[in-house]
Amino acid sequence: MDVNRRAWESAGEKYVREYDEITAVADNGSSLLALERELLRDVLAAAPEVIHWQSGNATDDVALVRAGARSVIGLDFSETAIRVAEQRALELGVPCRYVRTSLPGAPLADASADLVYTGKGGLIWMPDLGEWARDIARLLRPGGHLFVYDEHPAAPLWSWDSDEPRIRPDRDYFAAGHVNDSFPAGGAVQVQHTLGAIVTAVSRAGLRIVDLTEYAEPFWRMGGVTAAAWNGRLPNAYSLLARLDGDAGA
C-alpha cells in the first residue's frame, strides 16, 4: 500500500502539469463515454448523489454533474489528486467535494449515495474484492447503483506489439498481481482479479447485476503505443452495473 501510494503521489504531478487540458476535458464532459451515458441514463435522470471511488484526476466528476448528478464526493488516497480536483471544482463552480482516504474504509455514512462510480484503472489497486464490494454496498441507499467501467481482467495478458497481438510470457490470467509497467509505474504493484471473482464479490455483497458488457476498445491508450491487441478482436475493457435492491423501484 505504501509503495503504491508513493507511486500515485508522484504520478499525480501529471494532473498538476496538465491542469488546463484536463479541466477543459472535464468542462466539456467528453471524458464520460457514450457507453457510460447510455448505461447510466436512468440513474443520472434521477439526479443522484454520487460517490466517485478512487476519483484520481476527477475529470468524470464534472461530466457526471453536467449529465445530471446532484453532487459528487470523490475519494482517493493521493493528496495531489485531491488538491487538484478541489481546485477544479471551485474554479468550475460544480457541487463536487473531495476526501483523502485509503480505500476500502470510506469515512462516509452508510446509505449516503445513489450511485458509486468507479473504474478507469481503479479495481487493480483493490487487493480484497470482498472488502471493496461490501464497503460500496454499505454506502448505497436501497435502489442505489454501483457502476464500474475498467480494464478487462484479461487485458494485462496482451502484448503491445503493433504487428499482431501476443500473449505476454510473463503474465498469467490467474496470477495474484504484477508490477505495473505503464502508469503510475514507480514500483506500484497492481492486483489481478478474474471476471468471475469480480462478479461473485459484487453479488455476495448483496448487489444484483443489471448489466455486464465486455469491450474491444481499451478504457485508456498509453500515449505513443499502437497495439494490435486493440484492433477489435480481444477484450480490453468491461462495464458492470449492479443495483442494491430493497425499494419499490425497478
Ligand SMILES: C[S@@+](CC[C@H](N)C(=O)[O-])C[C@H]1O[C@@H](n2cnc3c(N)ncnc32)[C@H](O)[C@@H]1O
Ligand atoms: C487510474 S487512477 C483513477 C481512476 C479515476 N477513475 C480516474 O479516471 O482518474 C487510480 C486512483 O486510485 C487511487 N488509489 C489507488 N489505491 C488506492 C487506495 N487503496 N485507496 C484510495 N485511493 C487509491 C490512486 O491515487 C489513483 O488516483
